[in-house]
Amino acid sequence: MLLIHCPWCGPRNEDEFSYGGEAHIVRPAAPEAESDAQWADYLFMRTNRKGLNLERWVHTHGCGRWFNVARDTVTHRIEAVYGMGEAPPVQSRGGG
């Protein structure tokens, strides 16, 4: 059970949150202009590193806000929590 620091509510148990997949996947500004391959890449392909990942989480059973988490998938250490739209304070690392 991870202890996640919601930027609005403070440290809470993982089961109050929902996981929202990889962070910083940018939706193409003009989807119609994307090739099928580019669109498939946006839609389906994720890095899934063994190491530090930048992820989206939402405090479902709390304030309902989305935010970003830098979490190591090997140690489960959370290195940073930061707002939606903010630049990551750490870089993801580890095997692809």
Place this chain on the structure above:
Amino acid sequence: MNEQRFRLFAGGRIDRERAVRFDFDGERYTGFAGDTVASALLAHGVHLVGRSFKYHRPRGILSAGAEEPNALLQVGRGAYTLPNQRATQVELYAGLSATSQNRWPSLRFDAGAVSSLLSPLFPAGFYYKTFMWPPSFWLRHYEPLIRRAAGLGRSPTEPDPDRYEKMHVHCDVLVVGAGAAGLAAALSAGRTGARVMLADEQSEPGGWLLGSKTAIDDAPAVEWIASALEDLRSMPEVRVLPRTTVTGYYDHNYLVALERVGDHLPPGTGGARPRQRLWKIRARQVVLATGAHERPLVFRNNDRPGIMLAGAARQYVNRYAVRPGESAVVVTNNDSAYPAAIDLSDCGMQVHIVDVRSRPPEAMAAAARQRSIEIFAGHALVAAHGHARVREVTLASLDAARTGYTGTPRRLSCDLVAMSGGLNPAVHLFSQSRGRIVYSPERGCFVPGESVQAERSAGAANGTFPLAYCLSEGREAGKAAAAAAGFRKRGGLRSPKVEGEREQPAEAWWISPPSRAGAPLNKHFVDFQNDVSAADIALAAREGYRSVEHVKRYTTTGMGTDQGKTSNTNAIAIISQTLGVDPSQVGVTTFRPPYTPLTFGALAGRDIGELADPVRTTPMHDWHLAHGAAFEDVGQWKRPWYYPAAGESMQDAVDRECLAARNAIGILDATTLGKIDIQGADAAEFLDRIYTNGFRKLAPGRCRYGLMCGEDGMVFDDGVTARLADRHFLMSTTTGGAARVLAWLEEWSQTEWPELEVYFNSVTEQYAVASISGPFARALLEELATGIDLGPEALPFMSWGEGRVAGIPARIVRVSFTGESSFEINVPSDYGLYLWTTLMRAGARYGITPFGTEAMHVLRAEKGFIIAGQDTDGTVTPDDLGLGRMVSRHKDFIGKRSLARPDCRRADRKQLVGLLTEDPQTVLPEGAQIVDRVLPRPPMKMIGHVTSSYFSANLGRSIALALLRGGRERHGERVVLPLPKRRVAATVTAPVFYDEQGERLRA
């Protein structure tokens, strides 16, 4: 049997004033308060308590704690019964009733024991090799036999009469284990003012000290324990939890512990207290002072009853005042067995020591010889003899290579063998915390390596065995943990004074050689619970298994309910010997929670019965109940399914309800449909991006049906959205999809388009909704409504208006899911029941009829209206549903680009069609497959499936909706659906069976 022939007259932690009666396997016994079932049975000389898993060999009490592999009991009767309870941990209470699990038909005469003769049939890999046989053979012959023979307990079948609780707590320092190290840690952490929890699995704190004669500060150790507890109780921030096993160590220092609050009391006498309490603990720092488990030695027939661990024998003597036999052979590779031998001798037993080391420890050996204990140094036990109880052992002098024997073997008669193969630190929780355990060649055991979480091990759990070091290491660990949590106190604690112990190293000795070279090791047991012998492990190594994880699965060693607490290290050592490598190269298995088994009751806690899941009901619920509705669960909602009148079947009721909705008035409680209030300057723009169709141009006062897709282009929910004002919308969703849709809107708003000003609020429970449908719906509403023109020009289909109904402020929305002219009346929830009863009373003369979800499903299917999640399954595009016209060409929306992917444009996608069976009375089962060509048996090529299927009273025949490959081009074709024992032919049609032009719903 009331005579406790083996009970000592003095000493021990039992209360001789409080006799406790209990029965075991139908025989009556008496023990004392403070006994476990194991100690009380031993007081009667009972060692035989079970039969082994595969070979049904008689088994005795091996240990005095959680590691017990043999003495598994079914405890308690009826609804209170619990399986797999370790006799060494079950505290005695008056009237306790226990049966040995692993026997059939009886412990003394065991029919399964004949399989001892068949033991060559059960080699390592038995399960894997046997699974290769035809499955029918396995199911019919092996599994029932093994289940009955294995006898791993039975669950109660009645509802659990006990109550279970859960506690969620935070603390600064959690100390696990209240032995010497744990008590020292709790004392030094507690005095800093930190919030300390001390959890210990035993009935009283003290751990191993309770079973020793050690002195601390020149007084018996129990006095030090008592004063330590007194100090801890005086600290307001310290909580001591006895009878509490920490069973799991999870991420971010989250630990789970089971407190057995009432298991030691007669069933049903705990009063208001729960039987068990599950603690969920978030600790800043953890001190693991979980102690160690002694290892058995591996020799031929080392599993005979009467053979136990030396430390356990010592516990029985000192803590429980039980003499575990008349004559003992103590066999060891280390010093710890010497105090055990001395204690056994002091309680009146005849004792011999067999020490595999050629040089026994001098002072200890002298103390033993003073008591006339004969010591056989450089000897090993070749074999034990006896069946239901050990009665003799063979020992022999080890040769120089220590792989065989020299000289003449000797025999010693005995009824107890106390063995010590050294200590294994209880690293289970450390390993669960994802710390790596490492092999320590000096100590001959696995010890905790580097910490991964905010945790430290102390004392025997850390491979530190002498008492003086346990105390100091515990004290330092407690102090360091408190400091790491931000709590400090000047000045140190005084070190208690203990007798010096200087131990000689243990010899890394694991297994006695066979009596002659090459003789089988198939009776040298390693895992007692799963009946795995040294021969099995050697076989696995010979068959090419190298990793301990593979050997474990192949031989099942360590896979019993005890998780190999006594066997894992021996197994690893034997693998390493067989392969000729160092134990550290074999690796270790992963320890998984729980440390000892948990009950389902504790895990469920109070979340059972009506508290298992919230039940949501509408304001009209009591009316539905009073009118005999049958209910259907839709998400957490209870919705009326149909309203059977006296003598009506479900089909009768649904037919009547469907006919009324088309010919008179049907009334539906539509409160449960999700309602999301959407406001903001950019609300229309936002909806444009969410829905496949356009919403920006929707005029206030009007409504629009919308389809929502995922970014993959697949339909995800649908519903009608009304524009209440320029910047204000009210979205409706499916009942089951309400929460998901709200989360979906929030996600896109917060994460992708934060620049759009738009706010969402669930108002599902703020409004009660009655929906009336049918030719007289308008006439009825006109009688009750004021301040609103309900005519088709003023309030056309897909518009809404405000007024009063029965005096209540109401929003009336002209949408229709039945295909009839419908009015959806929204009122504040508190008026819901009043609105409903008023409509029912006034509607009586029109034949108003309440209808449930089943009739609603039939009515909408007659019209070909889909239900998202029933007619769609996450692989269906708007075009597949024939709703391609709802996909805007003029704007982007979520999923639009995906609809242009080649796979979404295939002509042979599954498309929504209608099916009319050739026999109009046949109702296809939902989920039935449409096949390309019927073959005598599967597989057949499946080209579609039925998603909705009903009997339609209005049409006088069955109807179905289906998804069919290229279905739009196949209208008029005949298809076949094979069903068990029959096949059904049907004609493909358009998915609309009634009022195709929609004249009725617009009326």
